Amino acid sequence: MFPAETKVLIVDDMLMMRKLVQKSCKDLGFSDFLLANDGDEAWKVLNENSDSIGLVISDWNMPNLTGLAFLKKVRADEKLKQVPFVLLTAESEAAQVAEAIQAGVDNYIVKPFNLNTLKEKLEQTYKKVQRRIAA
Secondary structure (H helix, E strand, O other): OOOOOOEEEEEOOOHHHHHHHHHHHHHOOOOEEEEEOOHHHHHHHHHHOOOOEEEEEEEOOOOOOOHHHHHHHHHHOOOOOOOOEEEEEOOOOHHHHHHHHHHOOOEEEEOOOOHHHHHHHHHHHHHHHHHHHHO
């Protein structure tokens, strides 16, 4: 699992969902958060904190810059491309999941989710990132 001191960027256009994800992450031991309400804002926050953010959890469907478009920008940026990235989505269609995987997402979580699902997905993401670093 990610170390408890990992700074987490939570991106969602709905305040209630940002707070829910933050509370769930707190319940898993995380304590350092940055919040953004869309991909545009998240892109600015990530660039301003590129040395300290260790995990991005982003909604997929947002105005201005979607989670998928945000992911593609992150993966295309040389200094940010290794940041672990998890997409939250209400969609579970295979084509969308395939598109996210093609774009380089580390994992995705279908909403609604519970604490156990979040924990499991973050553990999978951490293992995947560790394998990527070791390679």
